[in-house]
Amino acid sequence: MALKKYMLIASCHIGDICQYNHPIDLEHAEARLREAESALQDAREWAQSTLNSIGDAVITTDLECRVTYLNRVAENLTGWMSIDALGKPLSQVLTLADGHTFLTAPNPAQRAIDENRTVGLAMDCVLIRKDGSQLNIEDSAAPIHDRAGCTKGAVIVFHDACQSPAQSLKLAHQAQHDSLTGLPNRVLLAERLSRAIGLAKRHQHQVALIYLDLDAFKPINDSLGHAVGDTLLQLVAGRLSECVRDTDTICRQGGDEFVVLLSEIEEPEDAARIAQKILSALAVPYRIDNHELHITTSIGISLYPNHGSDARTLLNNADTAMYHAKGSGSNHFQLFRADMNELREQRSQIELQLHWALKEKALFLEFQPRIDIANGYLCSTEALVRWRNPALGLLQPSTFLPVAEACGLIRPIGHWVLCEACHQLQRWREQGLEIVPIAVNMSAMELRDRSLPARITEMLSETRLDAHFLEVEVTESSLMYHQDEAVIATLVELNNLGIRIAIDDFGAGSESLKRLKCFPINTINIAPCFVHDMLESLENLNFIKALINFGQGLALRVIAKGVEAQAQLDHLILQGCDGAQGFLFSKPLSANDYQALLVAGDFRLKHSAAAPGNILSSK
Missing domain, CATH: 3.30.450.20 (PAS domain)
Known part of the structure; x- marks a missing residue:
């Protein structure tokens, strides 16, 4: 008109x-x-x-x-x-x-x-x-x-x-919803949470907030591309919608973080049941293009009125509980507790100090020898990262490495460990010492980096080391949960270079036998927990025997970790296990102490009543 x-x-x-x-x-x-x-x-x-x-x-x-x-x-x-x-x-x-x-x-x-x-x-x-x-x-x-x-x-x-x-209606919807997933955003969540709290106060019921974060989403996004990452987030949003009621609200908080508002529950167990349902639903593999992706989730839960009387406090406390769950291991949920604020503050301090530690080269390595059971000689060693924190003292890797993974520092730390291990081998060889292969731990997150083989090749060339002097270890649980084509492709490239690949803590994960054939593996390391329990019952002993037979049946080298008693070693010898590592032979050693072993020359295991930690000696 x-x-x-x-x-x-x-x-x-x-x-x-x-x-x-x-x-x-x-x-x-x-x-x-x-x-x-x-x-x-x-x-x-x-x-x-x-x-x-x-x-x-x-x-x-x-x-x-x-x-x-x-x-x-x-x-x-x-x-x-x-x-x-x-x-x-x-x-x-x-x-x-x-x-x-x-x-x-x-x-x-x-x-x-x-x-x-x-x-x-x-x-x-x-x-x-x-x-x-x-x-x-x-x-x-x-x-x-x-x-x-x-x-x-x-x-x-x-x-x-x-x-x-x-x-105008379209813009109003856009202002309150996430453009990628179509879920409510944090603006609409704040409005609905405030309304739910008001109704709960009036009708004397509880409200639950479930705060969840996808473990290791960033490496998937970085290595496979944002298109795959975006599709994964959309699939996650769809699965979340199937886990809750129509009256509940699912919000994309930002990045790979989501919040579920259960607007009316009768008891905390209701929220725990939904959290477990979400963990199970999101753990089912995702098929995107040619990639089969396995992700885990960390979940924190806060309740009104137990954990806060306003929207901001409830959200912060659910976030805190989520970080505590992430520190406890993947695919867990935690209900908020008052002491978690202190623990989160400690994690924040560790994160800040980790940045400083990398910059100031405050990390260091220790080396734990491994023994060839057949002849008693030192056959290899494991490089273990250590950090003497200026405020908290010597920290175990289990304390700071999960923080490093959560804040994106695991790759630079892993790169430093790899460089330092190779350069240390180079220094020992330049001193005329006979060196043995060194094993370095890596996370599946690091293995998603497709530039890793090229960087390792450059490092080996710089230090003039043959590839067989390097072994890459990745835990079974990490490998199985984060299996995708990028990880497999990286492992294949490393194996083709001549680098040995080992599965660490073997037997502790799930579906191992089904997926093991996907990886180019040379060695399996039996988890210490099985070695510790092997003498308690015939059933445990038979399980260790089965693991050894399984590995050797696939032409894999089998190493038992956590050996602390002569009786454990005797049974491993009888079962034909290839190698062993643990306090029975040696505790983790500083570079200088390990060098002293190398200086001593050819090392053998003494089959005697030697005290634990002193069994290694020269001929």
Whole structure:
């Protein structure tokens, strides 16, 4: 309707002005001509004033789609002044793009001319203004005809789509929902949480907040690309929706963090039941393109009124409980406790100090020897990272490595360990000592880095070490939970370089036998917990025997870790285990103490009543 109205203005007041062509005397003709010119000028000024006073933008073109007119609104919306735009191609002045793909969209003026009819702009059409900024517009274009009905050009009438009621509703929805998953965002969560607390206070029931974080999502996103990461988040959102009631709210808090609001529960066990349901649902493998992804989740739970009386406190406490769950191991949930705030503060301090430790090279390695059971000789050693914290003293890796994984420092720490181990081997060899292979622990998170093989190759070249002097160990639980093509591809590349691959803590995970064939493994390390229990019952002893037979049946080298008693060693010898590591032979040694062993020459295991920790000696 607006377009027809503005075309009628132009046709009534501009057209048919030059009708004074009758053969009359010259003086009268000149007077009539002056009147016609004055009337034409008045009509033009009236039409221009009218078009400039309306709320829509108007642009007209000739048959070649060159701009012939812009009103003031069109100047404001396009960023082009009329004096600069006149005569230019319409596509230059009115640059349009598809709102979804941002590819250049065809200009409707040409369609209106070619099809000789009124046409609408594409849905979600975006105007690229002269300064490069973007504006959603909507309306239509139509051909301009002369009195004879011939097409002379086109007129486009448009306006800012944000001013329309439909667009206002769309913007309101966007302001309260996550664009990737369609879930409510933190703005809408805060509103619904406050409302739920008010209703709970009035009706004397409880409210639960479940705060969850996907373990190791960042490495997946970094190694496989944001498209895979985005798809994974969308699939997670879908599974979460299947775990809760329609009256509950699922929010994407940001990144890989989600919050579930259980607006009405009777007892804490209700929230725990939902949390366990979520853990199970999200742990099922995800198939995205050619990748099978396994993720775990850390969950924290806070309750109203037990853990807070306002939305902010409940959210912070659920977040704190989630961090505590993450520190306790993957795929766990924790209910908030008051002492968790202190523990989280300690984790925050560890994180800050870890940054400092890396920068100031405050980390160091210790080395624990491994024995070849068949001949009693030292066969390899494991490099173990240590950190003497200035405030907390000597920290166990189990204390600071989970923090490093959570804050993204595990890769630089792992890289430092690898470099330091290789350079230490180089220093010992340069001193004329006979070196043995060294085993370095890595997380599946590090193995997702496709640049790792190239960096290790460069490191080996720099230190002039053969690849067989390096062994990479990754825990069974980490490997099985985070199995995907990126990890497997990295392990295959490392194996092809000649680097040995070992599964650490073997037997402690799940579905090991089913997935083991996917990995290029050379060694399995039996978890210390099985070695510790092997003498307590015949069943335990048979289990150790089964693990050894299984590994050797696949032509894998089997190492028993955590050997602390001679009786344990005797049974391992009887079962034909390949190697052993533990306090019976040696505690983890500093670089200097380990060097002393190398200086001693050829080492053998003494089969005697030697005290634990002193069994290693030279011939």
